[in-house]
Amino acid sequence: MSKSSAPSQATLADPEVLQAKSSPTRDDDLWFDDGTLIVVAQNVEFRVYRNHLAERFEVFRDMLSFPQPTPSDSTDDLPCPAIHVTDSARDWRNVLRLLFHPEEQGLFVKRSDPSFDVVSACVRLGHKYQMTAVYQQAMAYLKYHFTADLLICKSRRNWVPPGFTLAHAIGVVNLARLTGEHTLLPIALMVCCWKEADIVEGFTYDDGEQEKLAHDDLGLCFAAKARLLKVTILAYFTTYTPPPPGSCELKDGDACRRALQGLADIAAREVQRATLPNPIVVLNYALTGSGPRLCNGCSTAVKSRQLERQRQNWKQLPSVLGIDVPGW
Structure with missing residues (x-):
């Protein structure tokens, strides 16, 4: 994990300062009466165990190593030391549940x-x-679903994880920018390009906070959508050109030529209906038995062409999107 990020915004809170602010709200789910540390995020208090937190949050270890006031030294409203953080209460609630609720551990x-x-x-x-x-753990989960591996990508039925919606790809783009994990970007940005005008609004968390693309990424999606559609159309129409000489196993190749024309017509209709520009899609008409039938030789040639086109489109996906992903 990168250590080059800006210093974390976390400080030991002055009890008098905390009391001067509006009354905080206790999180009932994460308030342990025997807890030894209070984390305050967006005026929400989480009372947890100091040692448990210090073991897992590296930047808190030195801070929490200094002598702290005992509960008897504190006011009734502040029964133990407090750390004030600048993050959302929503994020802290989700992470603390992983740390302190046995049923959530190993999520x-x-x-x-x-x-x-x-x-x-x-x-x-x-x-x-x-x-x-x-x-x-969280980044490995994202990297598996927003993968840089074509074979893994093809093995899945959905372009986002089971617990995500397509709109959450906006958040994945922002996480990739935050962490420098740029291999997440091609799939996440392609999914963002499937959004309509509502991409501008992003999506809203339960607490009312909005997640939006940065202006540069929003402009990138607008520009990339047309390029994605162009490459997608090319993938459809180049698949069903006549196969190389010698591929057809029939004495009279007219039947396969007519079948290829029929498949090309089907592809044309698919392109007209397509609302999600996706140059990685595999056209399976000639391989599943549906639609016009080809001989084994022509079917093999078409399949080979499909896979080669798919590999080419996968390799050039970052450039189509207008981004640079080292090692893609």
Whole structure:
């Protein structure tokens, strides 16, 4: 995990300053009466265990190593030391649940569909506070679903994880920009390009906060959508040109030529209906038995052409999107 991010915004709070602010709200789910540390985020208090937190948040270790006032030294409203953070209460709630609720621990191992809220919280706080284990698990989950591996991509039925919507690709783009994990960008940006005008609005979390693309990425999507559509159309129409000489196993190749024309007509109709420009799509008409039938030789040639076109489109996907992804 990168250590080059800006210093984390976390400070030990002065009890008098905290009391001068509007009354905070306790999070009932994450308030342990015997807790030894209070985390305050967006005026929401989480009372947890100091040592448990210090073990997992690297940047808090030195801070929490200094002598702290005992509960008897504190006011009734501040029964133990407090740390004031600048992050959202939503993110802290999701991460602290992973740390302190047994049923939530090992989330990325036990469950196949963690929500975007949980994954993004783990990435943001894990990256900011050098919480390595949580960050690495969440990032590995994103890298599997927003993969740089064509074979993995083809093995899945959906372009986003089970617990995500297409709109959450906007958040994935922002996480990639935050962390420098640029291999997430091609798939995430392509999915963003499937959005209509509502891409400008982004999406809204349960607490009312909006997640939007940065202006540069928004402009990138507008420009890339036309290029994606062009490459997608090319993928459809170049697939069903006549196969190389010698491929057809029939004495009279007219039947396969007519079948290829029929498949080209089907592809044309598919392109007209297409609303999601996706140059990675595989056209399976000649391979599944539906539509016009080809002989084995022509079918093999078409399949080979499909796969080669797919590999080419996958390789050039970053450039089509207008981004640079080293090692893609």
